[in-house]
Amino acid sequence: xxxxxxxxxxxxxxxxxxxxxxxxxxxxxxxxxxxxxxxxxxxxxxxxxxxxxxxxxxxxxxxxxxxxxxxxxxxxxxxxxxxxxxxxxxxxxxxxxxxxxxxxxxxxxxxxxxxxxxxxxxxxxxxxxxxxxxxxxxxxxxxxxxxxxxxxxxxxxxxxxxxxxxxxxxxxxxxxxxxxxxxxx
Amino acid sequence: xxxxxxxxxxxxxxxxxxxxxxxxxxxxxxxxxxxxxxxxxxxxxxxxxxxxxxxxxxxxxxxxxxxxxxxxxxxxxxxxxxxxxxxxxxxxxxxxxxxxxxxxxxxxxxxxxxxxxxxxxxxxxxxxxxxxxxxxxxxxxxxxxxxxxxxxxxxxxxxxxxxxxxxxxxxxxxxxxxxxxxxxx
DNA sequence: GATTTCCTTTGACCTATGTCAAAAAAACGG
DNA sequence: CCGTTTTTTTGACATAGGTCAAAGGAAATC
Numbered sequence: 001x002x003x004x005x006x007x008x009x010x011x012x013x014x015x016x017x018x019x020x021x022x023x024x025x026x027x028x029x030x031x032x033x034x035x036x037x038x039x040x041x042x043x044x045x046x047x048x049x050x051x052x053x054x055x056x057x058x059x060x061x062x063x064x065x066x067x068x069x070x071x072x073x074x075x076x077x078x079x080x081x082x083x084x085x086x087x088x089x090x091x092x093x094x095x096x097x098x099x100x101x102x103x104x105x106x107x108x109x110x111x112x113x114x115x116x117x118x119x120x121x122x123x124x125x126x127x128x129x130x131x132x133x134x135x136x137x138x139x140x141x142x143x144x145x146x147x148x149x150x151x152x153x154x155x156x157x158x159x160x161x162x163x164x165x166x167x168x169x170x171x172x173x174x175x176x177x178x179x180x181x182x183x184x185x
Numbered sequence: 186x187x188x189x190x191x192x193x194x195x196x197x198x199x200x201x202x203x204x205x206x207x208x209x210x211x212x213x214x215x216x217x218x219x220x221x222x223x224x225x226x227x228x229x230x231x232x233x234x235x236x237x238x239x240x241x242x243x244x245x246x247x248x249x250x251x252x253x254x255x256x257x258x259x260x261x262x263x264x265x266x267x268x269x270x271x272x273x274x275x276x277x278x279x280x281x282x283x284x285x286x287x288x289x290x291x292x293x294x295x296x297x298x299x300x301x302x303x304x305x306x307x308x309x310x311x312x313x314x315x316x317x318x319x320x321x322x323x324x325x326x327x328x329x330x331x332x333x334x335x336x337x338x339x340x341x342x343x344x345x346x347x348x349x350x351x352x353x354x355x356x357x358x359x360x361x362x363x364x365x366x367x368x369x370x
Numbered sequence: 371g372a373t374t375t376c377c378t379t380t381g382a383c384c385t386a387t388g389t390c391a392a393a394a395a396a397a398c399g400g
Numbered sequence: 401c402c403g404t405t406t407t408t409t410t411g412a413c414a415t416a417g418g419t420c421a422a423a424g425g426a427a428a429t430c
Contacts, residue, residue, distance in 0.1 A: 066328060068320075081317040090324075113309075117302040124298075124309040131316045132266040135253075138323050139275075142359040143251060146417070166378065174327040179417055181379055331387070350407065364387055366409055377426070382419105389414075396407070 001074040003048045003102045011122045021112055021119065025102040030095045036077070037093040043082035045103045049073055052099020053160055055168060056091040067172040070160050076126060077101070096164055141174050149173045150183050186259040188233045188287045196307045206297055206304065210287040215280045221262070222278040228267035230288045234258055237284020238345055240353060241276040252357040255345050261311060262286070281349055326359050332368050334358045 004022050007013060013021070025048065030036065037043045039058055047054075054077050057067045068091055071077035082089035083106060095101075112119045133156070140152035153161055153173060161169060170180040189207050192198055198206070210233065215221065222228045224243055232239075239262050242252045253276055256262035267274035268291060280286075289297075297304045318341070325337035338346055338358060346354060355365040 060328070068324075080313070081320065084313050085317070113306065117305060120302060120305040120309060121298065124305060124312055127309060127312040127316060128265070128269050131312060131319065132270070134316065134319050134323060135266065138319060138326065139253075141323065142326050143245070165376085176418060177378075178380085178419085182417095185379090352407075361388060362408075363389085363410085367387095370409090371430105373428105373430080375426105375428075377424100379424075380422085382421095384417105384419075386416100386418090387414105388416090390412090392410085394407105394409070396405105398405070399403095400401105 002050055006048065006074055007122065010125050011118045013116075013118055017116060017118070021116070024108040024112060025104045028101050028103055029098070030101060031098045032095060034095045035092050036095065036101075037079055037082070037089050037091070039090065039092045040088050041082075042086055043079045043089045043093075044106050045078070046083055046106070046109060047077040047093075048102040048104075049075055049077055050100045050102060052095060052097050052101070053163070054093060054095045054099065055164070055172075056093050057168070057171070058091050065167075065171065067168045070157050070164070070168075070172065072157065072160055080127075080130065096168075146173070146175050146179050147183050149175070150180065187235055191233065191259055192307065195310050196303045198301075198303055202301060202303070206301070209293040209297060210289045213286050213288055214283070215286060216283050217280060219280045220277055221280065221286075222264055222267070222274050222276070224275065224277045225273050226267075227271055228264045228274045228278075229291050230263070231268055231291070231294060232262040232278075233287040233289075234260055234262055235285045235287060237280060237282050237286070238348070239278060239280045239284065240349070240357075241278050242353070242356070243276050250352075250356060252353045255342050255349070255357065257342065257345055265312075265315065281353075331358070331360050331364050334360070335365065335368050 003025050004018055007018060007021060027050075030052075036045070036047060036054070049071055051073060053073070054071045055067050056069045056071075056077075056079060057065050059065055077093060079089040079091045079093060081087060082091075086106065109123075113123055114120075136152070136156065140149050144152065150173065153169060166180055167177045170177040173180065188210050189203055192203060192206060212235075215237075221230070221232060221239070234256055236258060238258070239256045240252050241254045241256075241262075241264060242250050244250055262278060264274040264276045264278060266272060267276075271291065294308075298308055321337070321341065325334050329337065335358065338354060351365055352362045355362040358365065
């Protein structure tokens with residue numbers, strides 16, 4: 001799904017508006033394992049995934065990588081609070097397979113928010129959707145057994161779950177790789 | 186903090202705009218233990234807490250109440266996805282002490298979003314802030330010990346933590362009341 | 371296609387936290 | 401105040417899931 005198509009599905013932009021908005025996004029090809037943002041840096045770019053997938057993760061005190069979120073096709077990928085508040089990111093952003101993304105700077109998207117009321121609305125809707133999804137994950141993590149959490153994962157990220165290393169999924173679900181391996185049997 | 190003051194802190198509304206916006210909010214006094222929304226109902230109203238505090242919670246299969254969030258002074262209280270998507274709420278909204286709130290209907294706030302670009306922006310900013318806070322909770326729940334989770338609670342809700350029953354906090358933090366009681370010693 | 375590196379599974383054992391039950395303390399209502 | 405209800409603490413025991421270690425598989429690299 002291209003950014004052009006995506007924008008139109010949420011808010012009824014005119015073609016002229018769409019063309020203007022789209023012109024601020026830059027198409028980029030990024031290869032597997034590339035980091036788009038490093039933990040500690042201020043996230044200056046928002047990415048829209050046209051093809052591929054990514055994750056956000058951080059490295060904890062014991063040097064273990066903890067996956068925080070997965071980003072699939074047709075989603076915006078960023079370290080949300082770092083990007084919107086311009087504070088150091090708690091997470092790395094990593095591309096998990098060779099991908100095609102559209103990128104836009106904080107400055108440009110703020111200009112678009114200011115220029116188009118509809119764009120501001122789109123921002124609000126996208127943020128609301130993200131909020132809902134995080135609440136879902138929270139409920140899964142907080143009150144469900146390891147088995148149920150894996151079921152949540154299958155429902156939320158059906159296309160991603162079989163394409164990434166087990167360890168990434170395990171840490172995303174707040175359990176060890178060994179436990180997840182046992183559950184899957 | 187009144188809704189009037191609050192609105193001005195995030196976005197530079199003119200006095201005329203503020204008066205118009207404020208006129209759509211209705212001041213209400215609600216008493217302790219009152220439910221503003223029932224699990225399963227569609228949440229039609231957004232509340233701003235001027236005085237007091239509340240929580241969202243649900244009753245699980247075993248009849249146990251699980252607190253999902255606390256709402257303090259100067260915050261919007263609602264079942265976010267129920268309100269914004271007009272779907273049945275997973276949660277009850279309960280006022281924990283006698284409180285003063287400002288309420289606004291979905292219809293009215295949507296009109297304000299449509300009428301004022303700045304209001305739409307405010308909606309986006311408030312949603313983004315909520316998103317950030319939920320991510321913080323998620324990190325606490327997912328990867329911290331019971332002790333650390335209580336520390337997170339003290340940091341995030343310093344004014345609430347000593348005013349509500351232990352059981353509410355325990356379920357919010359994803360642990361049992363007994364565990365929390367032992368931690369506090 | 372052999373070698374190295376990465377990923378997944380398995381086993382044995384351990385620990386933080388849950389469960390159940392009951393006592394103690396605090397808050398509430400008449 | 402006194403009795404009732406609600407909330408908190410404490411104890412004994414159970415268990416889901418963690419930790420550590422090692423062996424298989426798979427897949428990338430030369």
